[in-house]
Structure formats: C-alpha cells, structure tokens
Amino acid sequence: MAYSGLRIIKEALTGHKGWRPAWRDPAPKAHYDIVIVGGGGHGLATAFYLAKRYQTAKVAVVEKGWIGGGNVGRNTTIVRSNYLLDGNQPFYNLSLRMWEDLEQELNYNAMVSQRGILNLVHTDAQRDAARRRGNAMILAGDDAELLDTEGVRELYPFLNFENARFPIKGGLLHRRGGTVRHDAVAWGYARGADRLGVDIIQNCEVTDFRIEQGKCLGVETTKGFIGAGKVGVAVAGSSSRVMAKAGMRLPIESHVLQAFVSEGLKPIIPGVITYGAGHFYCSQSDKGGLVFGGDIDMYNTYAQRGNLPVIEDVVESGISLIPALGRVRLLRSWGGIMDMSMDGSPFIDRTQVDGLYFNGGWCYGGFKATPASGLCFAHLLATDTPHEAAQAYRLDRFRTGRMIDEKGQGAQPNLH
C-alpha cells in the first residue's frame, strides 16, 4: 500500500481500517540467497538495496530482538558529509546524496531535514583545520562555508559570545547536513524491503555460523538453521561477539555513547551546532526536544548506559556554549553501544571465510552512513567486489598501514 496524503484522508474517512502492517512477520524459510544478520538500519538498508538494485530474489534479515532497536533507534539523528580523508569522502558524499532522495525511494517520510550543521572553531589552529576540511569537502563535491564570528552570530545570536572561556572565532557550516527521524529510517527500509519480498525475521538470534571447509553455509538461530548462499553481518555494537563465532578477532572495541533529550520547547535551535571547545553537539527535534550528546564514556562496555562524569561534562559544555539553556530540563538519557574501530573508520569487506561478509566499526557515526552502507554492502554481497565508494573500508588496512584516521588519534578507539 502506498502512503500519501490522499490515502490518509481516505483512511480517516473510513475508520482507518485499511492500514496494513508496515512489514510482515514471516517464519524463516530453509534457505535464502543472502541472509543479513542484524535488523538495524544498515542491515535493513542492505536488504532493501539487494532486492531493489541488485535484484536478489531471496533475502532475509534476521534480528535478535525487534528491528531498529540498536543504534538506529538510539542516536542523535545527524546526517552529514563533512569528511576530510579520501578514504571517507566518496562514501559519505554518496550517503548524503542518497538521504536527499530517500523518502521518495522508500515512500516513507523519514523527515530528512537539511537544516545545516555548524562546527564551531575557537582557536586559529582550529580555523586552519576547518579550512583544510572545508576545502576538502568542496573538492569532493560537498558543500562548506567558513564563517567568521559575525557569521556565526547571525545564525545563532544566543551562543556565548560575551563571557566564553573559549571565544567563538568562527565555524564551518555544512548546509546540506541536518537530521533525519531515526526510527523512521529503520521502519522505512523495513517496509520497503518487505514490499520487495524480503523476509524480516524478528526475535531470531543467530547463535552460530555453519562453516564447513572454510565456507559459510548459513546461520544457526533460535528459530533453527537458516541456509544461505552468502551471509552478511551488520550488527554494529555486537560485531566482536558475533564475529567471534566465526573465529575472528576484530580491530574493534565496544564503547557506550550517551545521548540526551530535553523537555519539549518552542523552536530555539534551527540546525545542528557542534562545540569546538567542549564535548557537546545539539539539535532540536521537530517535537521540540533538544537532542544532544558529547563524548563516549571512555571505558569498554556492552551495557547500554553511562555514568555521571560524562553527563555532567556534556551539560557543562552545553551551558558554556548556550547559557540560555540553564533552566531547560534534561528529560531522558540513553546509551548506545558503539563499534569503536582502531582508526575511527568503518569496514565493509569480505572475511577469510568464504561466503561471510562483514559490515561494522561505525563508531558513533553509523546513522548518517545508513543508505550508503546498505548500498555498498549490498553491492559487495551481490557482486563480490567492493563498491567504488567504499573501497578503503578494508579489514586489512592496519596490516598495510593504510589507516583512515580523521581525528589523528591512532589505535585508541575511545579517542575517535
């Protein structure tokens, strides 16, 4: 059933009886061409593009819990393509262009809202770095503007210009960046994939891979064995746990990133602001809540919750930047488990097991990557060759010394 304003009117007048399930709940078949492990944003997008663009006939997504319950449902909804390094640029460029067409492709309003992302700079060295990045973005086909203090003030007059410990000296503005209603992305892809015949199997945990003579034949699950021509794993947050079942150790650690939302407020912040002198970034949802976050909690963990030092640090930074928020209340906090990789960049690659493919290591930036990650992973699964936008995302890049280290922090995942 196609969604539209007319359809809503028709349903409203006929008691909303016609709405069908957004996706089915089928029982697993014995065998699929491709099984995707992980019903998050990336897994669902992969399945959608496999069916839509690579005409793969039989695809299943198996999900341990409910779809969209991982990081696609617990992030701060930001999309952007403001990368510096040539390993990342084509990929995020592709992803942002895909976001721009997503809703029409999915027939689902994910509220893609290009309200602009502003990264503030507070020192001359930061301005130099922002100039290098902004130029890199433009040269890669993305948009960027370098604002001075007055330019920032025009956009956000209520930032702390008067009494700041670290004065605002300007900012890098990426107008095509913005936010997307995160849950809707999972649901939109799920519905889209389902309509193309993909089986989305919820509450079905993969307990093992069936690997014989170096070839992956399928997955053992809590709903029985599911055979597969190929298996693609997209379980960021649990990558190490799942891939350990195939005997792999990954260049990944698990860390928790907390995020926060305030009580609903009338519009304050039109775009996304990132503080350059503290750990704080913030936007305002369409519902009115300020959605904000900061740094990860620093220690390895699989617990989807954080501790006070980071909560306080984030809010201190926030109030330093926007003093007018002092009496706004923080309503809710949550934590998501990040696949923090050794250089801060992801992997979309084959593994040493024939027929087993891996997608992960997204750090805290997996949400904005969702469309391109799905497409590139689908491309790899369907063609056995890396998509041209994701060629650098190799698992062996540390062996060869070809790191993609945007932040220049080296092999310490919690600093990326």
Next chain:
Amino acid sequence: MTEVNRLDGGQINRAKEVSFTFDGHRYKGYEGDTLASALLANGERLMGRSFKYHRPRGVLTAGSEEPNALVELRKGGRQEPNTRATVIELFDGLEAAPQNAWPSLRFDAMAVNDRFSNFLTAGFYYKTFMWPKAFWEKIYEPIIRKAAGLGSISFEEDPDLYDKGFLHCDLLIIGSGPSGLAAALTAGRSGARVILADEDFRMGGRLNSETLALGDQSGADWAAAAIAELADMPNVRLMSRTTIVGAFDHGTYGAVERVQDHVAVPQEGKPRQIFWRIYSRRALLCAGAMERPIAFADNDRPGVMLASAVRSYLNRWAAAPAQEIAIFTNNDDGHRTAADLIAKGVSVPAVIDVRADAPSVAGTELLAGAEVIGTSGRLGLSSVTVRLANGQTRKVNCGALAVSGGWNPNVHLTCHQRGRPQWDADLAAFVPGTDLPVGMSVAGAAMGQLSTAQALSSGACGAATALEAIGITASAIDLPEAEDAPISLKPFWHVSGGKSRAWVDLQNDVTVKDVKLAHQENFVSVEHLKRYTTLGMATDQGKTSNMLGLAVMAELTGKSIPETGTTIFRPPYTPVAMGTLAGRATGKHFHPTRKTPSHRWAEEQGAVFTEVGDWLRAQWFPKAGETHWRQSVDREVLQTRNSVGVCDVTTLGKIDVQGKDAAAFLNKMYANAFAKLPVGKVRYGLMLREDGIAYDDGTAARFAEDHFVVTTTTANAVLVYRNMEFARQCLFPDMDVQLISTTEAWAQFAVAGPNARKLLQKVVDPEFDLSNEGFPFMACGEVTVAGGCRARLFRISFSGELAYEIAVPTRYGDALVRRLMEAGEEFGVVPYGTEALGVMRIEKGHAAGNELNGTTSALNLGMGRMVSKKKDCIGNTLSEREGMNEEDALKLVGFRPVKSDETISAGAHLMNASGAVNAKVDQGYVTSAAYSPVLESSIGIGFLKNGDARKGEIIRAVNPLAGQEIQVEVVSAHFVDPEGERLRA
C-alpha cells in the same frame, strides 16, 4: 479570586498567606501550598493544554509525575518552562503563565487541531509530506516545528547559581514515606551514616495525604515525630526537596536538591539548586507507588484526576478539586477516597466501581459493575456518563472524577542499570526484578508492599538487612499499629466501546485508538509502540501512561502483559535543569585558566592573550601607534632576528627523568637515539605512537648520567607524561627510572636573537662561561642568575637565531622576565608572543601542532632517517608498513607565492599546475602559513605528495572556501638561514 474550594485543616500554614498570579489573574494561597493546590482551592481546574490537539487540561496528580499541569514559572532569565504546578511550592509574588496556548489558556487557537484529529493519528507524518520533495524543509516542517514544543525560554542568561557537592553514606534511603521513615529510624538508631532523601518539601510521603492512623497518632503526626527524632541524630542527614535522579555504577547516585526554588529570588550567595553525587555503600529504595488512571472516553477533561491526588489535595492541602466529586475505581482505594471526601463535607454523588461485587460505601451511592463511558464540560468536567451493570446509561453530575486503576510500584531507579521489573499478578503491576543495581534493595510500596503496616515493617527490615551486609548491626524498632488492608483489585485498564477517544498518554495525546492503529500496522513491540505513537515520551516519561499502553497492546495481541513487554526507565527519574548539572563550570569557569609566570607582567605591557589549551599566553605585545596585529608581530619578529627577543615558553611540558636506566628509557621513548648523549648536551627528539605516527617532539637535556630534563609540546604535556609512565610501569617495569612532571615548577623563557648571549651575560652570574666555546649550541647546564638564584640554561633555538631557554623556579619567573627586559634595554629587547613565535618557526620550517596532526609519520615530516633502525623504540616496527612508505608519500615542504603579493592560506589544498581541481587529484595541503617580515612575503609549509623531489615546481594552492586559487613555488621549508649558521653563532 476567592478560595471557593478551600476546606478546613490540612498542613498549610494559614498564618502565612501568599499572593500569586496565574494566566494574568491574581490569587491567594498559603505557605505549604503548591501552585496546583492553591489553584484548585481557588476553583481553577484548567491549567494547561495538551501537546498535539491543544485540548484543555487540568491537574491529574499531586506529584512530580504530572503530565498535564505544566506552566512557565517566573519571568526573564529565571523563566522556567514545563514546570509542574503540582510541585511548585507557593511563594509570595509567584508568577506563572500557561504554555502551549495562544492567545490564552481558555481560548487556544491551536485547539483547531482537535477537529482534524482523525487525520492526525499516530505516525501520520511518516505517510505524507513527501511531495514535492523541497516542501518538507520549506513548508511542512516549519509549521510542525512551530506548532510543536511545549514551553519557551526567555533566551536570557540564568542569573542564579548552581553548585555541586559530594556526599558519602552507609545507607541512602530514597523516599520518606512510612517505609523510608521506618528504615531511617532503624538505621539512624544503629549509628550508621544515613542519608534520607525525598523529593517533596514535606517529608512523610503518603502519610501526609491519608487519614489512616499509626497507633494513636495521625499518619502526619507520626511522620513529624519520626522526622524530628531523625533531625536530632548527628549521623543522619535529612534531605527534603531532594530528588534522587539516577542510580549509577558502584553505589553512586545523582541527586538534585532544590535549595531555593521555593522563594522568589535565592538568598544572596545561596545556590538555586545543588547537584549531589552521593557515594553509598547500600541504598534502600522506598519510593512508594504511583496510582494509575483508567482510560475511558474523554477522560482528559479538567477535573478528571487520580483518586490519590484528590485525597492529597483534600487532606494535605485542604483543597477540594470541586464541590461534587464522583469516584471511578477498580479497587478499594476509590472507596477510601469517598470516605475522606464525605468526612470533609464534600459531596460524592456516586462511586462507580467496575467490580460487580464491590463493597458498599457509606454516604454515597455505589454503582457496582459500572463503567464511565463519557464525560462532558468544555473547559472542566460537569458530568460523567456511566454504563450501569444492567446496561443502562446514567449521567452523574460532578465537577471532578477521582479515578483509581490500582498502583504501580515506583521501580524506576531499579531499572537505571537496565534491570527489568517483573510482573506481580496479584497487584497487576510490575515490581522490582532480581537484577537491581548492586547494593540497592527495595522496601514498601515500591516493592509492592502496599499497606501501611507492610511498608513500615519492610522498611525497618530492609534497612537492617542492608546494614548487616556491611557489618552494621541494627536492632529492631517498635513500629506502631497501622492499616494492613489486603489488596482488592480487579485489573481494569480501559473502558471499551466509548464513542470518543480515550487518552492513554495525556500530554502527548496518545489515545487507545492510536495504540490500536500501531497494532494494526505491526508496531507491536513496546519499543515500536512507544516510538511510533510517542507514548511515554512526554515529560512524565510515561509514568502515568506506559502501563496503560502496554495493557491495551496486550489485549490486542491476546498476550499477557508480561509477555507483551516491560517498561523500563532511564535516568533521570524526573527532569533535571541543565544549569544544575553544569554547576559552576560555565562561562569563564568552564575550564580552569592556567596563567604563565609572566602573565601579570605581560598584562602590564598591554599584551593580547590567546587560549592555548587551558593556558592563556601572550599572543603579541602591541605598542602605541600600532593599529593592526601584523605591525606588532612583524616588529617582534624583526627585532628578535636583528637584536634580541624574549618569550615565555613555560607552557611547554617538562618531565624530569632520573635513574640509572634513564638514558635507556629515553632511547625507547624517542625515535632517535639518546643513549650516547653526553652530559651537558641537549638533543632534539621525536616521539612516535606505536603505530609509527609522530605525535610529539621536544628536547631532552642531560644534566647528569642519570638525569634528563625532557620538554614536550604544550598540547601534549599530559599525554607524553602518561605514555612515559605507561612504558615505565607496564612495558619496562624493571628499569631504574623515575619520572616527575615539572611543568609548573619551572618558569622558562626563550631569549633569542644575535644579542641573546650579551643579554644573558648580564643576567646569569659571572662565574658561568656563556661563550660559544664554553656553552656551545645544544649545551645545557645548571647556572645561577641575579646573584645566586638557581637556574637551568639550555642553548636551543626554535626561532633559528642564537638562542637560549632559561628556567628558574616558577616563583621567580615574574622577577626574571622583568630582569631580562631591564638588562636588554640597551639592545632594544622585545617581548614576543605566540604569533611571532609561530612566524619564526614557520620561517625555519619547524613542525608544530598543525604538522604533528596525528596522521603524519617521521617520513612525512622529513625526519625518516632519524628513526633509528638499530634499536627498539615505540613505533619503529609499525612505521615500516608498506602503506606508510609509498613512493609518493606526503613530504613536508615550503611554499612561496609566485606573485609576491598573494597570500597563502593554511588549509589550502595543493593541485598540480594545470588540470582538474578536485579531491581525486589532490596533491596535499598547506598546514601553516604566515607573512614573513624577513622575506617580505607570504610563506607556507605543508605536505605535498613526493614533495622533496618537487622543489622548484610551480603548483596551485586552492582555497575554494574563499574562492581562491594561487600559484606557489615548492621550496625548502627552511626559509631563513637553512644552513643554521645563526643559531651556532
């Protein structure tokens, strides 16, 4: 306005009348009132508008879980949106305004949304607004954003103070109702260190709201006596107005104390609120339970309230929500409410009880087996329609309806570490599960022990058990006799068959119909339901709605409630003002400010300062007549290069390395060799990360066989020290080496320029030979200055001039800079700041932070040959990976504009002389750029593919951000004195 609904009695202070305004009208109330109780006493039921449909709403609860009665409290910088009228303590002069209503609370234009509600069902926005594509951001979304949101902020800075504090205790008791008080008495009398915290301004919990007796006292009197006893115990800290907002790891709790929210303006010097971090050995959750509503058609009219809230207003605040109050219940609490109302002389037209076998109530009519199927009244309830047991309907006139659907234990804090509550079929509610935060236990109604007697005994017992676990013996205390009624409840969630909408989440306007639609569309998991319908996402975090939503979904799926899902809660328990979490770390106090030893002197010179990490450093020293910073900087550079300049370089990290293995240790730390450095000499050193990337550089000076002084960059002072400690303790534990950071212990100044020696000879005591032979380039030694003050002297140069760095104990730094300037007067000495420092280092091609950006190797920096292959050091093995040694690797080179009046920008990208300009053909980037007053030209350094083989080549530096593209010549990065003759002079 008059207090038409004010009754006798209650726990308000009638001696202290206060005046307040709401929605522009003036009212009076008493100290001890909340805004909600005072408005009810004044006959006002309408207090807010709902989020989506702007329906008129009144108060539902008497506590912090209130979803409806949200107001904007105060004005200007103190304006506080979304404040629950139920917890606002009344003070004289209080001003509150309704929110999310325009032009007024009574006539809200946006209420038109309600007419279109059939089109605005759950998730409707996911299905439309997609065409044309550009319309979402331009048309639809701005309208939605404007309509959405609740309260507003003033954009003024909050004038109030906030503090943070730390507390420690053996037992933290959360909640001061009967269980909490019994626990506190038990623990307090045992001598344990106890904190008793309660969010309310009056301790006692439900004891203040009920008419039940404890022994021969009223509940409120017993509570007051218990609190008085506790207040006299030195080992007990009573914290009223204090909400425990989060349970964190290892017994750490976050708490918000509202110190001065109950006055118009905080007392001078007092914080408005304090955020406490409480370290507890054990915690006992005595948070009670929350009554839950029943959904029925039009159950959102002002006047429809929870029965427990009605009793609170009646008994504690002596305010009747209306003159006639009907009851709708599925359990005996409804009957208790009727009895309390009748005792206070309020008319109770009927008790509507869904139980067919409900016991009768004296003084009113019982409608057993009946259900409320509708309500009427435009801005407040005027009647309810009841479907009787026999199927007939009947209208009951009433101004309020007290609803009781049973109780939900307050399990919230038990879930903060993702513990899952478990289902208790007798209560038809979730109770704490088994996976509680470590050290936490639960007592009283929060544990499902709903009678007063159970609460008292489980509180006392819970405290004793918790203390026993940490070796403290508590003896049993005498507990008063108290009500111990069994639970008599028929699980009942919503009335089916009503014609109108029945609300589940009152604030977010989620109705039973929305839950049904979610089910129809397969959003059946609790998480999907919440996210699709926004159920439970309101400011009450689902406290009044989650269970109901879950129950409706369970009914639809045909599963039991626990099979359908659980609801868990995340911090904070109630919303926390961001100012409180920020404390004093705001504005200029966001981070500490570190000042250099010459700061005061530099201020006297009129220096312009800049932030370098937490440090403030002099950026340049403007002189009279200089109108542009470049004039000052050029002068400082030229005068230094022509005569002598002084710069405070104290901020560089300094690490003292001592021990027999000090040299061997530094040999591991630095990429280049240090083992053979002679005593009295300094060497430049480059540090790599283990991945072979350069991360810091500096010098190591050998003062003795077993003593080195290492310097690091300002930015990495902490990191280098940490890494050295890591190597010392974790990698080479048997090396005889000791480290201490001495960054703050020594004030250090660079003295640079052809006259540097002459100047220093006037300051360093004469017995020390500073001649080029006696103290050559890269020498170091201990000297004295100014007649005996100990100092360290290093002949090192960042500027490329004949230069020294001289260090004295920090407390003499101010004196030394004054002495240097005085002694240098004859040479025209200048102080120079970080800008001139930067210009001179770029002129010399020295790498700094912009070049050591975490992605560049020794090879990239032109120091590949420095990396010793003959020894082990951090980073050398992995620096040999193929990807880091490619033929066209980036190399550090210099650039000069072909047209001398053009300017090179740091951050420009490098492109070949002709051809395309895009990321695919990127050749590198400019890291640092400056105007060189020596060369009278803009210059830059940066990384260029295969750069060292391209000197002389003309390429383009592009800066599309500024629409700039200039031709530059690739040159050596050593612009000034490439042979280094000046620094050896």
Next chain:
Amino acid sequence: MMIDHPLLGLRDAQEFTYLGDASLIDRPDWRSDTAQEEFHDYLYLRDNPAGEHRELWYHEAGDRSWLVVTRNMLTHEITQVELARDVARARGRSK
C-alpha cells in the same frame, strides 16, 4: 564507577584515564622475524569480550599508578584491581 586502588582504596573512576585491554602490556619483541605481524595483532586486534575484561586505567589525577582492573563489560562489576607493574613483571616483562 569506583575503583579500589590497591594503594589508595576506593577512588572515583573519574580520577583515572582509561587506556584499554591489558594485553597492551604484552608488547612484542621487535627482533622477531614476524615482528610486524605481531605488532599488528598487539596494537589493533581485540578480544572485546562481553564479560570479564582486564583493562588498563591510569590514576592521572592521583598517584599516577597504572592499574589492571578486571571488570565485567555487561555489569561493570569490578572483581580485581592490581598494580600494572606487578602484572607486567608476572608476565615476564623486565627492561
């Protein structure tokens, strides 16, 4: 979080800086024929267990001890805290 420092007793984890898996103590021998491969595994690969994890914490705002903390990654329960130097010696590290 609270860390029971072997020398100083219970301290708030906020006083510490976290590094990562305690296997970072086991730095390979640079002279090995397969040194590059060993350093790769040492620096980049992690067990990342969803359970007990031995990890390095540095008491940066304290006595500057490096500690090996054994902590559960699902519950954050800490079961053992040792001085990293003792652990390093026990694993055969010396100079």
